[in-house]
Amino acid sequence: HAKKRNILPFINERLSPDIIELLRDIGRAGDEMGLDLFVVGGFVRDLMLYRKSDDIDIVVEGDGIAFAKHLAVMKQGRCNTHREFCTAVVILPCGFKIDVASSRLEYYKAPAALPTVEMSSIKLDLFRRDFTINTLAIRLNQEGFGTLIDFFGGQRDIKDKSIRIIHNLSFVEDPTRVFRAIKFANRFNFTIGKLTSNLIKNAIRIDFFKNLSGLRVFSELKQILEEENPISAIELLNEYHLDKVIHPGLILDSSVISLMESVKKALAWHDLLYLDIQYARWAVYFMVMIRRCPVKVIDEICNKFRLPPRQKNMVLRDRIRADDRLYLLEKSLPCKNSGLYHILSIFKTEQILYMIATAKKEEARKAISFYYTQLKDVTPLIRGKDLLTMGIKPGPAYRDIMQKVLDARLDGLVDTLEDELEYVNMINQNRYPH
Ligand code: ATP
Structure with missing residues (x-):
């Protein structure tokens, strides 16, 4: 009753x-x-x-x-x-x-x-x-x-403060509940009840997940990674060996957990400054989770999860690029603002936060945050019509000139529109000396 x-x-x-x-x-x-x-x-x-x-x-x-x-x-x-x-x-x-x-x-x-x-x-x-x-x-x-x-x-x-299933066949009926148990335990700081915990271990041992759609596992994992603080959930996933349920090649050990702590700090830094900028929080954690896996394993995980191409590119292709550029940046520091801009400008918020979290040198972390807060949105003041007025023939040269003006602005060589016009004149004279 x-x-x-x-x-x-x-x-x-x-x-x-x-x-x-x-x-x-x-x-x-x-x-x-x-x-x-x-x-x-x-x-x-x-x-x-x-x-x-x-x-x-x-x-x-x-x-x-x-x-x-x-x-x-x-x-x-x-x-x-x-x-x-x-x-x-x-x-x-x-x-x-x-x-x-x-x-x-x-x-x-x-x-x-x-x-x-x-x-x-x-x-x-x-x-x-x-x-x-x-x-x-x-x-x-x-x-x-x-x-x-x-x-x-x-x-x-x-x-x-206990997470308990309602009946013993609960995980047989729906194994994704294992992930949900972890999500709720983590969110409310509850513990998973003894019987429920044993049934989870049993579900993993007998591999209830065999026939489960990757899409549903991904949906639950994504929800966990979108939580305010997903780290103890990932520790719990690891304790239950659920990383192996996601993919046998996935390792969620203490080094991944400690990088996730860095992600948490990077996200907190970002959200304090930019409350209104939306980005995929889960993706930043996810990139850290899979970063040490071989490309083949990541590819298999993405396919199993049926990640849409855009998201797959974000966590695989763009993430590898972010690793490469971070390596390059750490080697080229200190560098001019324009140099920093060219290394980082291809990245979206997710990769920038990933790079801040995974940077080995504090100097690199600072440079990336500086790029994100000070340089990312810098644009020249002059427009194409100004170049036209100056008698410069429209064509590929416009892009080149604009790029040079942007670099000059990033490096503090120009300030006002007049400065920029003068700068363009100078470039133009160098290109076509009288
Ligand atoms: P949240 O705050 O994360 O939205 P919620 O409890 O509202 O938590 P939902 O995922 O929106 O969670 O689900 C709504 C309700 O549906 C839950 O309270 C839960 O009882 C039920 N539910 C959701 N998923 C399952 C599932 N896999 N098996 C059984 N019940 C489920």
Whole structure:
């Protein structure tokens, strides 16, 4: 039986009035259709952990799609439906999204060996989830609004700081949950329960991952690498020998872990300065994870993960280039700003951060950060039309001149537009002396 408890005071204390009002509206919409409904999963877990959550997942005992349409009309929002999965997303005018799923007994094929009879549909829905901490639900109907429903001991495990599966066949059903266990343990600083841990070891020993799509493993790994601090998760991956599940040639030893610490510092440095620049955080960690593997192994990992060509190029071709250029840079330091610019200007943020993290010399690290903060966006003031006015014939010479003006600007030889025009005159006279 479920443990039930009124947590309304807790909800009122923890959640913003807007969110509470929204949850109440969802409950009212359910009542209007005679449906029982609950907010479930990560939202409730994060509420109990005093953490902010951006997603609202609703489970409706009945037709979730019909409910979502009704809610969308009530809140003057939009509704996208996925008939195949009986799910829908309601998008409010402010852009906020609410995921809606249907729990109906007839949707569930009883998983082998699991006693599914005698379960309400909400219980069955929660039973199919990954860990007990994700199985908490809060009733939203007006009658009983704010009742926490705990079928599987989620509250106990939150208190114990424990990641536990709900039943022993969990990893047989879906081995990607092994990666999810590590993600949650790392994120919340929880430990993986003893039985769950043994079942993970068992899953690895018996190689449950054999038939698992690389795409799903990659999706979970990427989520881990996008976490605020993924390093202890990678240590845990290593302890469980999951590196070998990703690829037998992958080694996640202490030297990789220590480079990941450098990546963490580089990303923190970047994000402090440039909050608004988006980049693939996971890719910087990933490049460090695979950097010592032979190209053949990296190629196989990328193919197994079905990385799109752009991402594959980023972590393979461009990463090798970054290693080469870093080597060149460390040999050429100290160098002029224009020299630094030419070595680094082909790289995107991901490679720049990778180079900062992997540089052997502090001097190189400083030079790369200097390039990124001071030189990367420098451009000449003159335009093509200025060259035209000066009587220079349009053609390949323009690029050459612009490049020289850029170098002069980088090296502090010119400041104003007049300086640049004069500089162009000088170059031009040298090219075509009278
Ligand atoms: P996050 O904060 O990372 O978004 P979340 O718990 O909301 O955490 P999601 O990956 O968005 O995680 O999944 C939503 C819900 O779906 C989870 O609470 C979990 O119960 C369930 N879920 C997701 N993946 C699985 C899985 N592989 N097996 C079982 N349940 C899953």
